[in-house]
Amino acid sequence: MSAAPTVIAGTIRLSVDCMGGDHGPSATLPACRSFLAAHPNAELILVGRAEALAEAASWARCRVVAATEVVEMDDPIEIALRRKKDSSLRVAVSQVKPDANGVAAAHACVSAGNTGALMAVSRYVLKTVDGIDRPAIAPSALR
Numbered sequence: 001m002s003a004a005p006t007v008i009a010g011t012i013r014l015s016v017d018c019m020g021g022d023h024g025p026s027a028t029l030p031a032c033r034s035f036l037a038a039h040p041n042a043e044l045i046l047v048g049r050a051e052a053l054a055e056a057a058s059w060a061r062c063r064v065v066a067a068t069e070v071v072e073m074d075d076p077i078e079i080a081l082r083r084k085k086d087s088s089l090r091v092a093v094s095q096v097k098p099d100a101n102g103v104a105a106a107h108a109c110v111s112a113g114n115t116g117a118l119m120a121v122s123r124y125v126l127k128t129v130d131g132i133d134r135p136a137i138a139p140s141a142l143r
Contacts, residue, residue: 010041015095015106018048018056019070019088020113025052028112036061045106047092067091071117080117081124089113093125 018028025048032044036059043061046053050066057064067088071080080087095106111118115137123135 011043012039012041012108013043013045013106015045015047015065015092015109017089017092017109017111017113017118018046018053019067020111020118022073024048024070029053029056032056032062033059045092045095047095048088065091065095071114071121073114075114075117077116077120080114081120087121089118090121090125093118093122097126 016028016032018025018032021027029046032046033056036042036044043063045063045065046056047065047067049068049070050064053064053066056062067086067090069084069087071084071087071089075084080089084090089111092109092111096104096109098104109122119135119137128135
């Protein structure tokens with residue numbers, strides 16, 4: 001099993017699918033800004049269309065990663081898996097996957113988008129932990 005990114009002095013780095021959900025960046029960017037204000041030890045990797053995330057490019061403790069496609073809320077899972085390989089959802093999930101050196105860019109991924117697609121893409125990109133057949137949804141993990 002690959003190692004997770006190193007957490008330095010309580011810092012956590014989250015990858016955020018900023019295009020997901022019914023309202024996309026108009027909802028996710030203000031939420032990300034509020035999250036950063038409330039959590040000074042957090043860093044965010046914001047994923048989505050570059051033009052939609054331009055305002056966040058200058059935020060402290062933030063990095064923007066461009067993606068050219070968006071998984072819509074009504075997209076079938078097959079479309080998200082097979083056709084939208086540069087979707088914000090898939091690129092955000094990929095930030096959690098360790099590279100050849102065993103280092104991942106993010107500790108976890110967050111999306112308000114298509115839940116079925118998120119689960120399928122996560123399982124495909126990240127696989128599962130030995131002995132675990134299905135991924136879990138953790139809605140209250142940050143409470």
